[in-house]
Amino acid sequence: MQLRLELFVKSVPESKDFYARVLGFDVVNYQPDGYSVLRKGDIQIALQAQSQLPDDHPLKPIGNERAGLGIEIVLGVDDLEVAYAHVLNTDWPLTDALAERPWGSWDFRVIDPNGYYIRINELTPVYNMDNMKVERSL
Secondary structure: OOOOEEEEEOOHHHHHHHHHHHOOOEEEEOOOOOOEEEEEOOEEEEEEEHHHOOOOOOOOOOOOOOOOOOOEEEEEEOOHHHHHHHHHHOOOOOOEEEEEOOOOOEEEEEEOOOOOEEEEEEOOOOOOOOOOOOOOOO
């Protein structure tokens, strides 16, 4: 299974700038008024203009509603201090500075131009699922 994100945004150019310049994503495909794809390692984010959504689409914000409400995007990086310094050098505002959290992990947080809340932390080890009981319902 693979996870990709499709973010419906106010401005594809502004969002592309944030993900490329601030977070260091590579631009794979860029259409200023259409579907654009960015990638960093195994993470792929697609951007599409909110204006392309029909008015009754469940992902289209209503009025001044913020996009991504109730979602936290977590990006794991190899070197958290390097990623933090990079974001600081872009002068993008931080929501939370680099800090150790009560549960022991270190991270920092930003909000993208559309209101998507992003937490950046060090890569965490993948859990060994061999000894875990998995319940499935069909």
